[in-house]
Amino acid sequence: QSALTQPPSASGSPGQSVTISCTGTSSDVGGYNYVSWYQQHPGKAPKLMIYEVSKRPSGVPDRFSGSKSGNTASLTVSGLQAEDEADYYCSSYAGSNNFYVFGTGTKVTVL
Amino acid sequence: EVQLVESGGGLVQPGRSLRLSCTASGFTFGDYAMSWFRQAPGKGLEWVGFIRSKAYGGTTEYAASVKGRFTISRDDSKSIAYLQMNSLKTEDTAVYYCTREVCSTSCSPHYWGQGTLVTVSS
Numbered sequence: 001q002s003a004l005t006q007p008p009s010a011s012g013s014p015g016q017s018v019t020i021s022c023t024g025t026s027s028d029v030g031g032y033n034y035v036s037w038y039q040q041h042p043g044k045a046p047k048l049m050i051y052e053v054s055k056r057p058s059g060v061p062d063r064f065s066g067s068k069s070g071n072t073a074s075l076t077v078s079g080l081q082a083e084d085e086a087d088y089y090c091s092s093y094a095g096s097n098n099f100y101v102f103g104t105g106t107k108v109t110v111l
Numbered sequence: 112e113v114q115l116v117e118s119g120g121g122l123v124q125p126g127r128s129l130r131l132s133c134t135a136s137g138f139t140f141g142d143y144a145m146s147w148f149r150q151a152p153g154k155g156l157e158w159v160g161f162i163r164s165k166a167y168g169g170t171t172e173y174a175a176s177v178k179g180r181f182t183i184s185r186d187d188s189k190s191i192a193y194l195q196m197n198s199l200k201t202e203d204t205a206v207y208y209c210t211r212e213v214c215s216t217s218c219s220p221h222y223w224g225q226g227t228l229v230t231v232s233s
Binding site: 003032034036038040045046047048051052057089091093096097098099100101102103104105 | 148155156157158161172174175208213215216217219220221223224225226
């Protein structure tokens with residue numbers, strides 16, 4: 001099972017928006033509405049930011065939003081803040097033989 | 112407050128075994144599915160496997176990379192999930208995280224432990 005494709009990096013100034021893409025296939029991203037996004041600060045455990053394409057767990061600011069079109073999912077961070085600087089990973093359900101496949105990760109820099 | 116604490120990591124030789132534990136608190140452990148993920152040094156995340164709650168049969172699923180070598184189990188009386196790792200390979204070197212799933216139409220790992228490092232090396 002191939003990893004989902006994410007851009008290696010993205011950046012924006014405080015207050016701006018940044019959007020990260022996550023491209024898969026019809027066997028994963030395109031086939032199910034089960035895309036999640038994780039934020040990971042250096043040396044820390046990942047944190048779930050979005051699940052089932054666009055749902056936010058309790059406690060996650062509404063500056064974080066998710067969407068999907070075809071085989072590509074997207075995470076948008078609006079109103080960038082310094083603490084948003086982190087690595088972001090997408091994942092998708094990929095069927096009963098390989099439940100979760102992850103993206104390659106995107107480093108978000110707040111300029 | 113949901114807390115997950117992994118333990119049991121360390122240095123192990125290739126071909127040997129290791130068992131990780133995930134001790135949970137702050138919720139009724141037996142009601143939830145639990146997962147294990149891992150992250151090799153400087154690399155991305157990888158799903159290892161998960162175990163359903165007893166209400167859903169307590170069955171397990173595994174990633175192809177560990178199937179047949181790793182076994183996930185649970186002791187609901189102790190609120191502990193286990194990851195038994197056999198025939199370890201150098202490529203199993205990673206930080207291992209346990210997670211608590213929240214399931215609706217699908218399951219997602221809403222809560223994560225801090226991780227435990229497993230190093231497989233001779």
